[in-house]
Amino acid sequence: MSITIIKAGLFSTVQDTGRKGFQHLGINPNGAMDPLAMQIANLLIQNKADEAVIEFFYPAPVFRFNTAAFIALSGADFVATINDIPVPINHPIFVPENAVLSFTKKQSGHIGYLAIQGGLELNEWMNSYSTNTRAGAGGMEGRALQKDDELKLKASAIQKNSQSQLQVLPWMADTKGLYQTQSLRYLPGNEFSLLNTFSQQFMTNAQFTILADSDRMGYRLKGPALKCKKQIELISSGVTNGTIQLLPSGQCIVLLADHQTTGGYPRIGHIIQSDIPTLVQQSPGTIIRLIPVNMETAEKINNRQGQYLQQLKNACTLQLNAYHRH
Template sequence: MQFIKSGILSTYQDTGRNTYRYLGINPNGAIDLMAVRLLNILLQNQENEAAIEIHFPSPEIYFENNTIIAVGGADFNPYLTDKSQNEIEINNWQCTFVSAGTTLKFKKRHWGQRAYIAVKGGFPATEWLGSKSTNNLLGFNGISPNHYLSIPEHTKPAVLPYLGFSMRPPYSASPTIRLIKGNEFDALTAESKERLEKQEFTISQHSNRMGYRLVGGALSLENPLELISSAVDFGTIQLLPDGQLIILMADHQTTGGYPRLGNVISADLPILAQCGPKDVLKFQFISQAEAEELLILREKEIKKLKAGIDLVETFR
């Protein structure tokens, strides 16, 4: 396959290189990790196989071999053009057979910020520290025009699995994101604690894969804090010196010295992943026990999906 156009910030992303944070190496990985896992399950890949994370304007990808792909996450109106330049619209969250000589394109961003392209058998991109995820700071696994990969060839199967609506993440441009309280939450003034949960925050244009900067009424601490840099994670919410907030995202640093007011629960990270500049968020605190229960429930549903896909393959 060859990238005729690379699109804006197209990268390889899998579940990240999480076991090297003690060395100060940031994890990278997909911002919408759930989308990558679901697409790989549909294709019967390993869940941690890399997909291509794309934004709009999106890439154009030419396939020289017959293969099977799945697209999900944001809806960028994907379609194929064959050798005769006929347009064939394809659906998100469904495995699609792609004939040799076909090009994958995207027409329009309907909603969401990031779409993902996965192929059956995975992308043979270079692996570093157990991950194929692009690291732009190091120039590792970048994607540029004419970038080429030799991907596995597959025949057209009798069944092309798709993802039911009940399993698709409940994306929204103005979601309520659930949090558990962070270590420094109680250092806020009473007014700021109330404001954090009741007011709306807008995602700033100054946001990227490292973090979302939020704009809202400034928050303040009861007393100034001098903190030693401590571990942070994807979803950690920090209070900046100007009283505004930042939510750390997939390319986050491994430690930080700003007050940690909360952490986005794992079940809501995919919803946050599809938000972008000018989208509006609200926050709701829940207990750690509730967050764990939501995560367990989600993982049970994923196991059912995997069992269903395996059953279809067994009786094909």
């Protein structure tokens, strides 16, 4: 009742929706970079939306299922194969015992997710399975997955799904409309007004390139150097997922899952939470466009995304129940 990591991949970690309630101690939330993909993968196989999953980049890990399992992949499409047979993302999949799941090329997106029905049998650290590599806690011993790691599956995972054949179920989660193809939207931040005229003007329709030294702490953006009207020393205060900080160099960084809890750089904007999945799925070198929106729009989009996940959950339940009755 386990899976084994045959190949580690670039940076594969166990993540859930994040470690909540400890930011006042400087303990950052961690969690899936693309919480949407993580939840979709879970809902496809009737997991709780916040069940822990495996997050991975490309080169992706290779897994062996030591037991039959019911899984879903979402997020990036790294052209997965199970026993060398191609399988799609965003579909529920029955995996037979001893099957090997690997990935063949980086087709689209940047971060992939593997959810397994029932979830992983790990110890929680501070109410979460998310890996905090800095603290060395959470997930798999507080570190990225390594070759020969064996991840146990929760006992409940097994009984329902002992299929001896690989089978991709025909229904899928349609994620079009959840990810942006055009611009990413942001809310101007408290320090936006400190920017000089050029910088404010630029931010009305900004183009940036995602830099190679981007990681789970944040994506660094390359663009024209932005400046404030005058030099100003800010007192450290709270920052959050999606906060666009203006660094002294004039370049920006968007804070992501492993961000620090506080910061002292001007917060010129905040990517709306609904567009963070789109942002994190862009690889370094990609050009992105940012446009400002107001709170009303941001909240409307967020509400729509929440409704989509609810509908997806209901649809998956219906389909699976019908399938099991069949």
